[in-house]
Amino acid sequence: MTTRPPNRGGPKGRKPPAGKFSGGRSTASGRAGTGPRTSARDAAERAARNRGDDAGARDPWGGAGPAAAPARPSKSGPVPGKAPVRRAAAAPRDTTAPQRPNPAARRPETPAPGPTRREQRAAASATLASGVQTLTVEADEAGMRIDRFLTARFPLLPFTRVQSIVRKGELRVDGKRAKPNDRLEPGMSVRVPPLRLEQPSERPRNAAREQDDAEFIRSLILYEDADMMILNKPFGLAVQGGSGTVRHVDGLLAALTGPDGQKPRLVHRLDKDTAGCLIVAKTRLAAATLAKSFRSRAARKIYWALTAGVPRVRQGRVSTYLAKEEPTDADARMRVAKHGDEGASHALTYYAMVDQAAQKLSWLSFKPVTGRTHQLRAHAAHIGHPIVGDPKYFSVENWELPGGIQNRLHLLARRIVIPHPRTGRPVDVSAPLPPHMAQSWNLLGFDAARYDPIVEAPEA
Numbered sequence: 001m002t003t004r005p006p007n008r009g010g011p012k013g014r015k016p017p018a019g020k021f022s023g024g025r026s027t028a029s030g031r032a033g034t035g036p037r038t039s040a041r042d043a044a045e046r047a048a049r050n051r052g053d054d055a056g057a058r059d060p061w062g063g064a065g066p067a068a069a070p071a072r073p074s075k076s077g078p079v080p081g082k083a084p085v086r087r088a089a090a091a092p093r094d095t096t097a098p099q100r101p102n103p104a105a106r107r108p109e110t111p112a113p114g115p116t117r118r119e120q121r122a123a124a125s126a127t128l129a130s131g132v133q134t135l136t137v138e139a140d141e142a143g144m145r146i147d148r149f150l151t152a153r154f155p156l157l158p159f160t161r162v163q164s165i166v167r168k169g170e171l172r173v174d175g176k177r178a179k180p181n182d183r184l185e186p187g188m189s190v191r192v193p194p195l196r197l198e199q200p201s202e203r204p205r206n207a208a209r210e211q212d213d214a215e216f217i218r219s220l221i222l223y224e225d226a227d228m229m230i231l232n233k234p235f236g237l238a239v240q241g242g243s244g245t246v247r248h249v250d251g252l253l254a255a256l257t258g259p260d261g262q263k264p265r266l267v268h269r270l271d272k273d274t275a276g277c278l279i280v281a282k283t284r285l286a287a288a289t290l291a292k293s294f295r296s297r298a299a300r301k302i303y304w305a306l307t308a309g310v311p312r313v314r315q316g317r318v319s320t321y322l323a324k325e326e327p328t329d330a331d332a333r334m335r336v337a338k339h340g341d342e343g344a345s346h347a348l349t350y351y352a353m354v355d356q357a358a359q360k361l362s363w364l365s366f367k368p369v370t371g372r373t374h375q376l377r378a379h380a381a382h383i384g385h386p387i388v389g390d391p392k393y394f395s396v397e398n399w400e401l402p403g404g405i406q407n408r409l410h411l412l413a414r415r416i417v418i419p420h421p422r423t424g425r426p427v428d429v430s431a432p433l434p435p436h437m438a439q440s441w442n443l444l445g446f447d448a449a450r451y452d453p454i455v456e457a458p459e460a
Contacts, residue, residue, distance in 0.1 A: 116261075135190040140284045143292055146173065147180040149190070151240075152265070160242050165193060167327070183295075213255035222277065223429045227286040227421050229264070230429045233278040235408060235436065239269045242331075253280065268294055271374070273389075275434040276303070276413025281421070289421035294371065299418040302454055303366040303376055304354075304433075306410035306440055307385040308396050310362050315352045315453065318379040322347045322372050333392050334378045347372040349379045350457035357444040361388070361402070365414075365454035376411065387411050388440075404443045406436040 141149060150162045150171075162180075169177045172191040173184070184190070223230040231249070233239070238248040253264045265287040267279040281287035293299050321344040323337035337344035348369040355363040362385060366376050374393070380386050381393035388394070388401070389408045401407055415430040433441060433448060441448060 132194055133192050135192060137184045137186050137188040137190065139186045140288065141184060142186050143288055143295070144184050145180065146171070146178050146182050146184060146190070149184055150192070158242060210255050213252045217249075217252050217256060222431060223427060225420075227282055228267075228290065228427075229280050229282065230416065230427070231278045231280060232431045233270055233275055233413075235273055235275045235434045238272045239266060239278065249278065249280075267291055268371070270413055271377075271409075271411075273409035274411045274413060275437070276431040277301075277416040277429055278413070279416065279418065286421040290418065293418050293421075297369065297460070299416065300459070301368060301413065302415040302452065303368070304412045304414045304437075305364050305366065305376065305380065306388045306405075306437065307362045307364050307380055308360075308388060308394070308399055309385045310356045310359050311351075311353060311364075311383065311385055315457070316350070316383070318347075318349045318351065318383060320347055320379065320382060321345065322375065322378055324373075334372070334374045336378070336382055345372055346370065347375045347379065348460075349376060350454065351379075351383075352452070352454040352457065354450060354452055354454075355446050357446075361444060363441075363444075363446050365452050367454045367457045369460055402443075405440045408436045410437050410440060412437055 135153065137144075137149070141152075144152070146166055147162045150157065150166075154162075165171050166178060166180045170193040171178065173182070174188055175191075217231070220231040220233065221229050222232050233249060238245045240250045241248050250266055253266075257263045262283060264280045264282050265284065267281050267287055267290045270276065270278055279290060281290055321337045321339055321341065322334045323341055323344040324332040325335050326332035327343055339346075350367045350369070352365050353362050354365050364380070364385070366379075368375055372378075377387055377390055377393045381390075381395070386394040386396060388405065388410045390411075391409075412433060413431060415428070417426050417428045419425065420427050432438075438448075440446075
């Protein structure tokens with residue numbers, strides 16, 4: 001009588017569930033298991049032997065080198081049709097002393113110091129004049145607008161030209177089209193198309209000219225410390241250069257460049273004919289911090305204006321969408337648009353009437369919540385009370401300028417309150433009336449020291 005060995009595979013007709021671990025032995029097709037599965041380290045060593053490498057030298061776990069583990073013979077034997085690879089025998093090692101990894105062998109090489117910011121700008125300008133280049137956004141340029149980024153990197157490139165190449169899609173950020181007001185983050189790549197810079201005629205800047213520019217800028221300072229200064233920008237002085245604009249604040253600030261090459265930087269802009277508070281940062285870090293305060297609306301701004309007529313509602317709120325009438329023109333007139341229109345952005349302004357004269361003129365105070373181009377001028381015209389002397393938005397029929405009042409834009413950036421870039425404490429600065437507005441205030445009997453009700457307006 002013969003006896004059959006017991007069935008180790010379980011009840012008849014039943015197989016172990018697929019994928020279950022069975023004591024480290026395979027039971028597929030009823031064959032005996034082949035032992036424990038090889039580890040990832042074994043697989044790496046076997047693959048290295050097939051390639052002819054030394055697995056120890058390629059140890060991804062940071063072993064001590066070729067002697068970290070003995071090589072195991074291949075179970076499958078030599079590969080048919082392939083000559084065996086001969087390796088040089090490793091030099092004998094002293095195994096009596098403990099082996100420690102050499103930290104000097106793993107220490108990365110110290111990178112060579114990179115070019116300075118001034119050298120980067122010079123190289124960028126030279127490359128821009130010759131062909132396409134790709135710029136990398138640095139950590140201290142985080143949050144900068146694309147147009148401001150290009151203006152800082154290429155001082156010789158007019159600001160209107162910067163906006164033009166961005167608007168036409170010639171400039172790409174991480175391979176995508178971008179808008180002039182898009183913000184950059186560190187590590188982004190900015191592709192700049194080939195452009196030919198218009199090299200300005202070299203005019204000798206002697207010490208006397210530099211001193212005159214520096215003294216003029218210093219005469220405008222309302223507030224100054226080690227991080228920032230606030231200027232009283234006069235009427236008619238442009239903030240940045242453009243077509244036909246030679247003298248502007250940005251160019252004059254070059255006279256205040258420090259010994260370390262740091263030039264004061266503009267933080268925001270005012271229209272050429274708008275007078276008043278203009279913030280300038282002395283360092284790149286201060287510029288980035290102050291720019292964030294504007295974006296987060298932590299800065300509070302108050303404007304004064306002389307407008308035509310007297311509003312029936314003494315205090316109110318203007319909320320519209322604004323878009324350029326000519327998208328290709330950087331200084332085009334803004335129009336009231338609808339939500340969803342191309343290029344339309346929401347604009348919100350609070351206003352309050354401080355005083356009025358003979359039911360013909362009003363002293364209005366504005367608190368803008370947003371910062372759109374020509375926002376206050378467009379909103380004043382939208383409510384039917386355009387600003388006196390505005391060449392773009394004043395369109396009241398049969399209206400005559402009162403005698404003694406100059407036909408200049410009567411708009412003043414009167415007051416600004418912004419957190420200090422280093423301490424966070426509020427910096428509160430007010431600008432005096434420019435000469436032509438002071439003349440109108442005296443003629444109309446307005447008291448500049450009168451209480452301004454706009455301070456009670458909401459902040460959003």
